[in-house]
Amino acid sequence: MYVVVNYTRRLQTLAFNLGPSRYQGVTRASITSQDRKSKQNLSCFRWTHLITLVHQYSTRISNSKPCQVPVDLVDKLERLALVDFRNQEGLACLEKAIRFADQLHVVDTDGVDPMDSVLEERALYLREDAVAEGDCAEELLQLSKNTVEEYFVAPPGNIPLPKREERAAMFKHAEF
């Protein structure tokens, strides 16, 4: 399982308030400004913004302890992102991922503007306002298992995620 080391400085300014004193194993020398601009990309993972959220809550946690994600926060994350952490192993994985991403905090970004993307200096292409696509209802409807007279069918409203206890019962016999 990969974790993003997403070279967005914005992520840093949002999330990381933990002091560098935590990172005993990581020296400043190992993260140089060279690395910051390097194009080394680890594969993307959508937990990036989950990590953001977690750090906003973990500021109150003491700097010397490893990050522990409170249970109700895990619940909230699961509901917002429809991700299932399943069991203690999943949570441990999440916590390791957070610690790994914490390394970003070691970098000194004082006085540097946040960057959203390495492509942000490019010009945004403006398209002409002429009809060029659409009119493919049949093709699109074929992709859906459930359709009614050219409409897609969805269950009514949002089905609320079952509570933690109920979910545990549901997945008791799951494979992993």
Added chain:
Amino acid sequence: VTQTTTTTQSVVGLEIHAQIHSNTKLFSGSRVGFQAPPNSLVSFFDASLPGTLPVLNRRCVEAAVMTGLALNCTINRKSLFDRKHYFYADLPAGYQITQQRLPIAVDGTLTYSHLGGRKRNEVVTKSVRIKQIQLEQDSGKSLHNDYRNQTLIDLNRAGVGLMELVMEPDMSCGEEAAAAVREMQLILQALGTCQGNMAEGQLRVDANVSIHRPGDHWGIRTEVKNINSARNLARAIDYEIQRQMFVLESGGTVQNETRSFDGKTGHTIPMRDKEGLQDYRFMPEPNLPPLMVYEACSTAPPGVAPSQVVVLEEVRERLPELPSVRRQRLVETYGILPEHSFTLVNEDGLMDYFEAVVRETKAGPRKVIGWVMNELQGLLHQQNLSVSQSPISPQALAQILNLQENGQISSSIAKQVFQELWKTPGKTAQQIVKEQDLGMVNDSTEIYRICQKVVDSHPDQVQAIRSGNKKVLNKLMGLVQKETKGRADPVLVRAILEQKTS
């Protein structure tokens, strides 16, 4: 009517979503249309199929910039796109592309007026601050089939460009909000950036309402949705203010919730399906670099094709006449009162009607405005018709006025002809006058004779006039007009009667 009493003050803020009037959607080349077969106006990107990317529509950028300029906003030279995440069946991607951090326009003003005062004929002008204007995607439409416990999804509307206009809570009642929205509709329609039809969902308004005692912090606010006309907006807001007052007076507390307006009952009802405070997990849209607009051609980057740059100078030049300017122009050109000018611009098609009549008749604009405001509007309102549905065309009305100007019919007859023509629009005014023998009686001896007859047969009234009660003269005039079936020149009749009763 302001809701400020000695005990409670109300605060109203509006969020307006205006559908951009463009051929294609905000980030895809599928057509924007209303009432097309379901899912026929949907591209692969709108259906959120993997591998598709957003491509920004230039027309939408220009529309947002033009609207911002018309509302005196500061246009941000650089604006950014973000993703707003939430799960709902009509949002296939699971997020909406919007501009949360840095929108395209900020800090504007909307100046609006409504008819106030005791007789509701004074033009009262107010203004509300525009916090920001941002570009964002519309979601699809969901149709709920409770019978089969299904929701049917039509993505034709998914991805259509919207301008979200966020206003500061500077208003205090339903009437102000309705007037502000009406003015916004007129401005957007004049600019051509949005057609503003609330019933068709081209302009959607949500209201935030709260109340507090003077001097206190502002109270908890509720959001009211599902409003489909300016009139219902006023009703919804006024109901919500009353409801909140009732809640507080009964010792309860107002909940921070979203409520839906029920047009039939005029009440607001709490909306289900809202799981507490939403966390949208905003993040920068990684597939779109910042949107840059430039002040003038000279400041645009060199060597770039003109179709790839939006220049503020050019957009400013293309700004058409705004409603406020138009109202002023009408007052100056025709010498009519501000409240009349306000009504002319406010009612669809009324200004064109008025100007067409003025062109075709010798009668002065001030006479014409009287006819338009009273006779025409009177019958239109009574029969619930719009100006375009009027059975009497501007030309036909001009003809009636010309007959009156020429002395062929009296003023009271002219009004009668108008009513007749309304019922039988196939005929011309001339025909009606001829058929019903309504032409002005010009034979002065005849009029003289009738006046004499009336005077002779009402000695008491004549005595009253001679002893100072001039108002009785009107009664005698009425009798003469009755004899002549309203065809006598009132000025002449009055002169003769005055002479006879002096």
